[in-house]
Amino acid sequence: MYQRVGNTSPRDTVTDVAIQTQGPAAPSLVKGARAARTTIALKIMMASSGIIFILFLLAHMYGNLRAFWGESAYNTYAAGLRTVGYPDLPRNGLLTVLDVVLIASVIIHVGCAIVLWRRAQNARPVKYQVKRNLGSSLSSRTMRWGGLTLLLFIIWHL
DSSP: OOOOOTTOOTTOOHHHHHHHHOSTTSOOOOOGGGGGGSHHHHHHHHHHHHHHHHHHHHHHHHHHHGGGGOHHHHHHHHHHHHTTTTTTSOTTHHHHHHHHHHHHHHHHHHHHHHHHHHHHHHHOOSOOSSOOOSSOOHHHHSHHHHHHHHHHHHHHHO
């Protein structure tokens, strides 16, 4: 059941209602600690950590492709990674920073995924009688399983 807001009539459009509810009494955006727990904020954090993963993957592939350029090119690249920023950074300083960023990204990504999954489950505790996937693609329906598969591969790869 819908409630009418303020001085709205049944013929008012959504835009009309939005215009009428704006002003000093209208609610503002979520701020502070609650803002980090909104669904949109969680999705933004998941997307940002995903972008970090993609950038790391591209850099990692570039480094591994150096093996095809010869042993000396690969060894020069590996030695260069350990000394990037020297003397401002200690030896392996950049690699340590990247390790921390990647571990934090994994924790954020998995944590946000679990929270969003629980919210989706709690949003509709009664299952649909007939599940139709009219508006979703195969990739969106199997994203969780792909993520778990990638997590298992990363653990094995390390």
